[in-house]
Amino acid sequence: MDYQQLLADRTRLMEASVIREILKVASSPGMISLAGGLPAAESFPLEIMEELMGAVLGKYGSKALQYDASEGWGPLREALVPHLAARGVTTTADGVLIMSGSQSLLDGIGKILISPGDYVAVEAPTYLGALQAFNPYEPHYLEIETDDGGLIPESLERVLSGQRVKLVYLVPTFQNPTGRTLSLARRKQVADILKRHDTLLLEDDPYSDLRYSGERVPPIKSLAPEHVVYSTTLSKTFAPGLRIGVCIAPEFIQRWLVTARQGVDLHTNTLAQALAAEYLTGGYLDRQLPRIIALYAPRQLAMLDALERHMPEDFTWSHPEGGMFVWVEGPKGFDAVELQRRVLEHGVAFVPGRYFYVNEEEGAATLRMNFTAADAATIEHAVGVIADVMAEML
16 A cells, blocks of 8 residues: 555655654664753652652542543642742743643644744754644744844844744743853843734743753743743653643633644643642652752763863854753864764764754754763763864864
C-alpha cells in the first residue's frame, strides 16, 4: 500500500526534531553530551517520591487516578497562585490552565490562532520546539533582531509596524538557545509596543527559577497582562517526565485552549498533577530548588571557565545569570555543522546554532552548549575537545 498518499498536506511542514536526532547519537555509550536541554538526573527529588505518593493517595484516594477537568486539577491550580505571584504573575486558580507540558501549549496556540499565511514574529535565534509546533499551521515568520541583551525593542517596533502580526513568541528569561535575559527597561519597551500595536505575545518562561546570580526580573506578563499569554513548567524544578505545563492567558484565549485540548488529550495526567500539587503545598519545592541551584551553578561556572581557557580567538559566548545554556559564536565563515560532525568522532556532542533560526544560514557559525547534564570535570574535558577541533578547522 502507498501510505505516502494518505498523508495530510500539513505533514510536509512537520519534521523530526533535529535536536532529538542529535540526542540519539549523543546517547551512545561513552558519548559526552552537551547537546540536550535535559535537567540533571541528580536534580530529581527521588528521595521524597514515595512520601509524595503516599500523601497524594492518602489525601485524594481514587480521585487522583480518575478523569479530571480539562482546565486542570483544582488543588494544583490553587497551589500555583502564590508560586506564580512570587514571579510577578497575578492570577486566580480559575485563571490557571494546566497542560501536558508547555510544548502542548505551543501546539494549542498554533491551532487556535495561526491560519496559513499569518505572520508570527520570533527572535533570531529562537526556541526550535516553538517552530516545530507552529510550522504545521503554515505561518510566515518575521525575525526580530537580537544582541547580547536579547531582543532589540526597536526591531520589534519595525516588525509590528510593517505587517499585521498575529503572534509574537519570546523566551525573555535565560533564553533557549542563547541564555540571554531581557532587561527590565527592554521589557517595559516591549510591553508598550505590544499595547500600541494591540498585538499578542506568547511569553515562554521555563527557566526563570534557575537563577544563579543577579536579580529576578518581572515577566512581561506583569507589564501587559491583557496582551500576554504566559507559559511556564515544573519540568525544570520537579521532573520533566510528569509533563506539567502551566498557562496564564486572557480568559478568551484560555477558553479556546481548553476547547482545543479536549480533542487531543482531554486533560493532563491527574496523578502527576496531584503529585505536583503536594510538591508545592508541602514545601518540597522550597527545599529542593536551592539544591538544584547548588548543583547547576558550579557546572555553569565550569563551562564559562573552560571556554575562557580553551576557546580560540575570534570566538565569543554568552554569560547567562541562570538557565541551562551557553551560546557560542564563531567568526564569519565558520561551519558549526562541520564542527559537530568532527567532534562527534571524538565522543562529544553539542547542537549547531543554525537550527534555531528561521533562516538556518544565519546561524552557521554558532552553537548551543548545555551545562546542566554533566559534571564540572566532564564539561572541562568536552569544551577542551571542542576547542581543539575548532583550532584544527581554523
